[in-house]
Amino acid sequence: MIATSTTLGDLVAQDMRRARILEQYGLDYCCNGQRSLAQAAETAGLDADRLAHELDLPEAPADQPAQPLANAALAHDIVDTHHAYLWQEMPRLQALVDKVFQVHGEKHPELARVREAYTAAVADLEPHLTKEERVLFPAISKLEKAQAPVAFPFGSLANPIRQMMSEHDVAGDLFKEMRELTDGFTPPEGACNSYRAMLTGLDEMERDLHLHIHKENNVLFPQVLRMEQRINAQQA
Structure with a gap:
């Protein structure tokens, strides 16, 4: 289960597929990516735990590098x-x-x-x-x-x-x-x-x-x- 204390930026950095989900909810993960999932959800009037469950995708995409590029x-x-x-x-x-x-x-x-x-x-x-x-x-x-x-x-x-x-x-x-x-x-x-x-x-x-x-x-x-x-x- 994803911790709601995780920042939006880190969530997308870990799995780029999460960007589409955050976009659907109108959550800014780029300029305001330093906010935690809990903070962003509260501001938007959303359920943080439900969002965390939705963002907890089953597998990392095969084409996404395991380590960040230099x-x-x-x-x-x-x-x-x-x-x-x-x-x-x-x-x-x-x-x-x-x-x-x-x-x-x-x-x-x-x-x-x-x-x-x-x-x-x-x-x-x-x-x-x-x-x-x-x-x-x-x-x-x-x-x-x-x-x-x-x-x-x-x-x-x-x-x-x-x-x-x-x-x-x-x-x-x-x-x-x-x-x-x-x-x-x-x-x-x-x-x-x-x-x-x-x-x-x-x-x-x-x-x-x-x-x-x-x-x-x-x-x-x-x-x-x-x-x-x-x-x-x-x-x-």
Whole structure:
């Protein structure tokens, strides 16, 4: 039986299949993955013991590594999987959001704020991805390879990590707002194919972003901070 004191981040790190279950209940396991299952359930008005039973899956998936990837390897995987998806999908979805607003905005005034929120999310994510790819992730790889203190211009890796996590919160909040504005990305009666495609795209991007942020906030970044602390302690 899963302990309700286990954090949401740890639950998903142990078995990625649990992400889908937490999504169904609207429980944030990425930006707020440090909350225990009991805390998250109480806030959402859910039965923690019942949730724990549902999350207690019978077997670990065969394709999930038994041990977490090394830091540089995990960062590389995040870039290849989640960054690549966002770089390709963000402009396509922006064009669709703009089109749907122009055609349906008068009848559905909430689309004006959906467009604003999505545009703001992209404006946050584009430099965010670039900073990770060009600054933070190479620094992580350099420290892991050196296994000795490295003098970075930004000081401790905790500094850019703290900034990245703050930016995760911004993007997460914007997508949460878009979900609320669209009644859970539900197409209104008579919605055209473009309208439906926009909502499907926003839903898929939010779900991918949740996994993306989870891998960084709850797996990669804690591993990196522990590595840096260990290396600094060895040199003290």
